[in-house]
Structures are given as C-alpha cells and as structure tokens.
Amino acid sequence: MMKITTKINLLTTAWMLCILILINFVVFLLFMKTTVNMEKDILFQKAGDIIKEINTTQPSNGLKGELEDYLTEHSYIRIMDQKNKLIYEVTNDKLLSKKMKGQSTLIKQTKTHLISTEHGEEEVLIVRVPFNNGNKTLEIGERLRGLEARKEMLRAILIICTVLAALLSLLGGRWLANMIMRPIANMIKTMEEIEKSGVPKTITVQNKTKDELQTLARTFNRMINRLLINMERQKQFVSDASHELKTPLTVIKSYANLLRRHGIENNEMAEEALKAIHSEATRIQKMTETFLELATLEKENVLEINEVNLVNLSKDILKQLKDVYKRDITLHYEGIPIIIRADELKIKQVIIILLDNAIKYSNDRIEVFLKKDQHHSIIDIKDYGIGIPKEEIDNIFERFYRVDKARSRETGGSGLGLHIAKSIIKLHKGDIKIISKEGTGTNVELLLPINNGNLNKL
Ligand SMILES: Nc1ncnc2c1ncn2[C@@H]1O[C@H](COP(=O)(O)OP(=O)(O)OP(=O)(O)O)[C@@H](O)[C@H]1O
Ligand SMILES: [Mg+2]
Secondary structure (H helix, E strand, O other), X not given: OOOHHHHHHHHHHHHXXXXXXXXXXXXXXXXXXXXXXXXXXXXXXXXXXXXXHHHHOOOXXXXXXXXXXXXXXXXXXXXXXXXXXXXXXXXXXXXXXXXXXXXXXXXXXXXXXXXXXXXXXXXXXXXXXXXXXXXXXXXXEEEOHXXXXXXXXXXXXXXXXXXXXXXXXXXXXXXXXXXXXXXXXXXXXXXXXXXXXXXXXXXXXXXXXXXXXXXXXXXXXXHHHHHXXXXXXXXXHHHHHHHHHHHHHHXXXXXXXXXXXXXXXXXXXXXXXXXXXXXXXXXXXXXXXHXXXXXXXXXXXXOOOEEEXXXXXXXXXXXXXXXXXXXXXXXXXXXXXOEEEEOHHHHXXXXXXXXXXXXXXXXXXXXXXXXXXXXXXXXXEEEOOOOOOHHHOOHHHOOOOOOOHHHHXXXXXXXXXXXXXXXXXXXXXXXXXEEEEOOOEEEEEEEEEOOOOOHHHO
16 A cells, blocks of 8 residues: 555655756756857857958958957858858868868858767857858858857756755655644544544644644544543433333332232232332333333434424324313414424424423413414413422433422323423424423423424434
C-alpha cells in the first residue's frame, strides 16, 4: 500500500518539475532570441558605418586597412558584387572564413548558421546589407562565442535551480502531507484502539484553524459522544429496569414462600397470596411490554405519518376509556375539524397515557379541550385531582420517576408513561406542557406543530 502522503508528495513534485522545465525552456529560448537580436542590431549598425566609410573614401585608398579596423574578434567582413562574387575580404578568423565560403549566396539579410569548430558546434551570425544602389553587398559574419559561454552558464543555472526546486518541493510536500495526514492518522489510531478495546473514545483536536480536518475531527468526536451517551443510557436503563422488576419479583417470591409453608390449608391466606402474585405478575408483564415499546421508540424514524383527524380520534379514545373506567370524561372542541399530520397510533398512545394519569391521579371529572393556535394544534387534558408539586414537574418526564413511590405503587404505575409520551411528541417536533397545583388539579397541554414538514426526514 502506497501511503497517501507519499502519493501527494510525488505527484506535487512531478507536477512542479513539469512546470519548471516548461518555464526554463521558455526562459532559455527568450534569452537566446533577445541576445541574438542584440548582436544583430550591433552588426547592422556596424555595416551602416562601414558603408558610410566606403562611400566617402576612394576605392583604391587602402580600403582593406579601413575594414580591418572594424573587425571584432572571430569575424570577417566581405564586399561582393552583384553576382555575389567576392571583391574584398578581411578576417581575423581563417577557420570561420573558410567555413563560410560560398554560404553567403543563400542568405537574405540576416542569418544564424551552425559551424563545427575545434570547440564543437558554434553559432555564426551573418548580416548582409546591399549598397551602391544594390550593385554591391556588404557582409559581416561573426562567431557568437560570448553567446556560447552565456548559454552554457544559463543552462547550468537553470538545471541547478530546477534540481533545488524539486528538492524543496519534495520537502515542502512532505511537510504539507504530514500536516494533512496527522489528524487523520490520529483518528485511525483512535479508531483502532476503539476497535481493540470496544470502548468509544474521542480524539484531541490539534490544529486550531477552522478547516475540514477540524470539522472531521469534531464530527468524529460528536459521533463518539453520542455513542457514549447512548451507551450510558442503555446501562442506566438496564439497571433501572432490573431495579423496577426486583420489587414485584420479591413480592411474588415471598408470597410463593408463604404459600409453600402454610398455603393451601389456610384458604384465606392462599387467596390473598394468589391475588398478590397475580397482580404483581400482571405488573411485570405490563412493564416488559413498555420496555419493548421504549426500545422501538428509541430507534427513531419509526413514525408512520398520515393525516389524522384529532376530533374523531379523541372521540374514539374517550368512548373506550369511559366504558372501561366508568369516569366522567368530556370533550370540548370548537366545531372545526382539527387535522394534523402525525402517526395516528402513536398520538393515540400519548393521549391514552395522559388520560390514564388523569384517571389515576384524580377522582373528579376530566375534561379534554381541542384547540388551535397560530402554529399548533393543541390537546389540553384537565383533571381536578391531587396535582404535582411544582419542583417535581421537570422530573416526571424522567424514566421510572414517580412523585410519590408509595402512592404510585397502589395505582400500579411504572413511571414510564410520561417519558414515552415525551419521546413520541419529540419525534413529532411537538411539546408537552404541564401546569399543575398540588391538591387542585393538573393541566397537561400537548402541542403539535401544524407545519411540521417531512417528519421522517428529520
Ligand atoms: N395528572 C396527574 N396528576 C398528578 N400526578 C401526576 C399526573 N400525571 C403524572 N403525575 C405524576 O408523575 C409521575 C410520572 O407519571 P408517568 O405517567 O410517567 O408514570 P406513572 O403514571 O407513575 O406510571 P405509568 O404511566 O408508566 O403506568 C406519576 O407517578 C405521578 O406522580
Ligand atoms: Mg402514567
């Protein structure tokens, strides 16, 4: 497996080299071109001067000597007639002159020409200027020896620079790749540790700048924290649940013992024991059913959303409960249909949980109001019972929480009702509000948002 750092590093360096080579090539070409152009200008200038000189002196008056004054190192000056026949030549470079014999016929105004010399290939610059009404031509040729030297130097500089840049890029790339990879490597290490130990754990966020890597680390940590919370909840639930089951089981066990010791003969006692055992067993049964329910609720996204007519739904529930409990429960609504988008079965369950509490914790009549405000459909359940102490209102939504354990024991609750109701309403993006006064009664308001969008996508 090739490490991603190595990959990034090699790729950036290769790319960098490509760019550098291209730039070097362009620089080199431009340099050559401008230098040759400069030399050309100088030669033309010289040619102009020479022609002026020729025109002012008499042809027989030692033209050769004059021309020799114009010679620079490694060059020649020629004058030719119309048919390109050599009239004069002065040179201080025999080899150049020899090599360039006859070449001049082919050129127009300027030309560079490669000749091989004792130092290898060398460039020669030639310019031609006609004069004397085109009857004669002046030609100057010059070996570009300086250019050769500068060319070599430039090439060396460029090569050294390129190698240096590649090295720097390699180092820089390594540093960059390391910087990017460190948090990822960190994360991998942590994940491996989690995998080995089975214990979720967060990573330390190192770089302080806000970037994707930090987001990645933070997201990872958030996920781990959620897992930790869930695990903690699970643990808590198991311990709470076993604790809850312990009491009825102890009761059952002691009554069973009683039966075994004195049992069957003592009819009255047997009757009492069996009754208690039956009632506790029923309690356990109900409780386990609730546990299962809670487990499915916590899976989230379990809603089956439909349009629900709250008036009809409430009527049905009230009818059922009235029949079973023989209590006075009245429904008040303003005659307008109240339609919500919700999971009908779940909402029904919430209403039953709330009514069950109202029935259990009061003896008077119970009233249910269906209302609507700007943003919510509201189900308001009112009882005139024992009420809830103010400081307990926040607690009663906790799992297994009951205000008065002894009292609730008689009414046979497990303290899960409101917790389940709250979870369901939370899934619907709604809210439960409780207003209560001890000894006077309780008012539970169920708020369901009218515009709750696509609930299952939340
Ligand atoms: N309408 C009410 N009047 C007075 N107290 C209430 C009322 N509703 C809830 N409570 C108090 O809040 C506690 C928690 O209620 P919750 O419905 O969660 O549990 P429960 O009724 O005890 O048991 P479960 O509903 O699981 O059978 C109750 O034990 C009770 O003390
Ligand atoms: Mg309840």
